Amino acid sequence: MSPTGDTPAAPAPAPARRKRMPRAEREQQMIAIAEAVFSERGYLAASMDEIAERVGVSKPMLYEYFNSKEGLLLACIGQSRAELRQVTEQAVVGASTAEEALRRGLGAFFSFIRERRESWSLLRHEMALIGTPAADGIEETRRQQTDLIAALMSTYFDGGPSFAVEATAEVVVGACERLAIWCERHDEVTPEQATEYAMDLLWGGLARRASAPSSERP
Amino acid sequence: MSPTGDTPAAPAPAPARRKRMPRAEREQQMIAIAEAVFSERGYLAASMDEIAERVGVSKPMLYEYFNSKEGLLLACIGQSRAELRQVTEQAVVGASTAEEALRRGLGAFFSFIRERRESWSLLRHEMALIGTPAADGIEETRRQQTDLIAALMSTYFDGGPSFAVEATAEVVVGACERLAIWCERHDEVTPEQATEYAMDLLWGGLARRASAPSSERP
DNA sequence: AAGTCCATCTTACTCATAGTAGGTTACTTC
């Protein structure tokens, strides 16, 4: 595609001369660029050649470090999830009531998906890997998210049957995921409003669970 | 792949001789087989060659009728969505209260995803197409689902700001989608139990909305 | 300073598969 090929005999006008780089640093750079390309083109349309070219390195390097296209996506997802988790965890510390904890967590989430569009776009793409060998890895990163909610719930509420706790966490996560996707099409909805919508709908059911300490539900 | 080619001079021992078929019928057959292959292998790993082979037809026919791999998936998704919609719509007719309508609708949904695993697996794969040219088509089929909920809500509840109605529908759909995925890993959870979980969590918020007829929410 | 070793990086391929050009065959209709 590029007419004159890549980086011809140009005598390095760029300040950062394309040089050797320790593995850890190069990996970070690759992940950052891959994240951009994946969210720009979508997982399917993104090509490893393009990613390699933008990094300024040849394709086998990507495979050296990440094994496969899926592996690269998985690394990107893992990082984004870690960031999202960190943000939300930080947001809930210091909340005194369960309601406040939930509200803060949701607020952090909806802010994240607005400020870090690329990362969020990536997290949505994990669904593309269902049915592939990487599905196991996906399961693990997903569990991170629901575990956070589940842990919060056991902190503030009675434990209850672990079944119900898991299911509840999934419902909350699913509701927010979809609401977040909807928000992408509605720029005029602020993160605060989204938080209120979600609280408004979900809090009723959650609060009820808290006030029924030992009754088993089917 | 097939050593001796496809259907050599074998004198048609099969009752259904591979014969010419009117377009509509062939399309249905293609969709049915594609659905199976997609859900078996996942969208990425599924190959058009395999689908064509299983149908007993050559690859260009698939392209003649569906234009692209995405187009084929889209056709499959469209059909599954239509079926799901039909089942849920049928389930809610005759419900006298909003609560009963929701419960019946959820019950139909969770039964569907258990009985029609392949179709449901397919609907989940639509996410794989985000960021591709087919994304518009996806949007449309998705709207079908939320519209149904939104319509139900406006029937039983006050209209309220259309914004809130849309957002609410998204939340309900998202919650159920994720809960359904969770159910796939927990065979011991019956559709009835899943329905109860969802009702338990969501009904509180929805009922509250019904009882606040004209107050505007941010 | 020269030699050795390993991590970083490259060129130049293979192979699977999405998508297509152009021709062929069977069914229908007059």
Place this chain on the structure above:
DNA sequence: GAAGTAACCTACTATGAGTAAGATGGACTT
């Protein structure tokens, strides 16, 4: 039974994932 058309095929191109085998630069010894 000739003409027309819808259903169908063989044989191809193009693109992009993944790999084999080798080149290069820096760090560390002696």
